[in-house]
Amino acid sequence: MAFTMRAVKVPPNSVSLEEARTRTFEFFKSACRSIPTVMEIYNLYDVVTPSQLRSNIAAQFRKNAHITNTKVIDMLLFKGMEELGDVVEHAKQRHHIIGQYVVGHHGLSQDSGTKDEGASDFLKNFYKTNYF
Amino acid sequence: MASSLRAAIISHFRVPASQTLALNGSKLWTVRSMSSHGDDHLDKNQVIDRVLEVVKCHPKIDPSKVTPEVHFQKDLGLDSLDTVEIVMALEEEFKLEIPDKEADKIDSCGLAIEYIYNHPMSS
Numbered sequence: 001m002a003f004t005m006r007a008v009k010v011p012p013n014s015v016s017l018e019e020a021r022t023r024t025f026e027f028f029k030s031a032c033r034s035i036p037t038v039m040e041i042y043n044l045y046d047v048v049t050p051s052q053l054r055s056n057i058a059a060q061f062r063k064n065a066h067i068t069n070t071k072v073i074d075m076l077l078f079k080g081m082e083e084l085g086d087v088v089e090h091a092k093q094r095h096h097i098i099g100q101y102v103v104g105h106h107g108l109s110q111d112s113g114t115k116d117e118g119a120s121d122f123l124k125n126f127y128k129t130n131y132f
Numbered sequence: 133m134a135s136s137l138r139a140a141i142i143s144h145f146r147v148p149a150s151q152t153l154a155l156n157g158s159k160l161w162t163v164r165s166m167s168s169h170g171d172d173h174l175d176k177n178q179v180i181d182r183v184l185e186v187v188k189c190h191p192k193i194d195p196s197k198v199t200p201e202v203h204f205q206k207d208l209g210l211d212s213l214d215t216v217e218i219v220m221a222l223e224e225e226f227k228l229e230i231p232d233k234e235a236d237k238i239d240s241c242g243l244a245i246e247y248i249y250n251h252p253m254s255s
Contacts, residue, residue, distance in 0.1 A: 025216055026232070032220035033229075051221060055191055058217050065213070 013074055020073040024061065027077055027084075031057050034088050042094045048102045056101050099130065179249045186221050187241060190214065203240040215239055226254040 014020035035050045035057075044053075064076055086092055180200050188195040193208055204210045204218065219235050222228070226248050230238070238244050248254050 025212075028213070028216055029220060029232070029235075032217070033223075036224075050224060051189060054217055054220060058213055061213055 011074075014070045017068060017070055017073075020070045020077075023077055024073065027080055028057065028061055031080070031084055034084065038087055038097070041088075041090050042092075042097045044094075044097065044102070047098060053101060103129075173252075174249065174254055176245075176249055179254070180245050182225060183222065183241060183245050183248065186225050187218060190218060190221070199241070200245060201240070201242045205239060219244070222248065226251075228254055 011023075014023060032054055035053050038053070039045060039048075039050060064073075067073055067076070087097065184198055184200065187193060187202075188198050190210075192210060192214060197208060202208060204215045205212070210218075215238075216235070219230060219238055222244055223230055228248070228251055230247070234247060238247055
């Protein structure tokens with residue numbers, strides 16, 4: 001039960017966009033600094049390099065770069081920190097990390113061929129990835 | 133009995149003064165075999181090479197444009213996130229932890245090289 005009893009600290013909302021921006025960079029840095037630990041606990045040396053993981057993290061940040069609402073940024077930061085905490089605490093398994101951060105959204109399927117042109121979008125997404 | 137024994141032993145182990153001076157003067161400072169840092173400070177050219185290597189490895193950068201003086205945002209067309217990414221890569225390469233204030237200032241290869249070369253813990 002110690003796990004659920006743990007105090008969850010939520011930082012106060014960012015007052016300005018500037019503060020949200022600094023906070024985002026801080027979070028990016030802490031994510032980058034935990035890469036060696038992640039490589040170690042999930043034993044990722046044979047599937048990915050630290051710099052690939054780093055650019056993958058950067059890509060996920062960049063995906064939300066257009067957002068200017070500080071509350072939305074704070075929410076995304078919170079979700080990111082939660083995710084990072086889970087990853088670093090080993091609350092995930094190796095295939096989660098590989099599926100989400102190594103293989104990414106392209107998935108293992110190379111569906112550029114003509115054979116599945118008629119397939120529905122649903123089916124294509126189904127083949128592509130579990131993670132949205 | 134004990135004191136005479138002690139005196140005999142001490143006189144036996146006496147070291148000439150000139151020898152200790154030599155030990156203090158030169159040898160002791162050049163060889164610090166158990167020290168983990170300090171004497172293996174990096175050569176400037178080595179720092180430049182390794183910094184450029186790290187910068188060239190970034191997927192968005194055209195390796196032919198990279199020079200020791202290049203500015204990340206003005207010359208290479210990177211954004212602030214890419215800059216932070218490069219600084220993180222440099223931290224990993226040189227086994228440093230660059231504090232936020234300094235990390236914000238590093239926006240070109242020249243500054244990065246300067247900072248890392250002057251950092252006592254870089255290796």
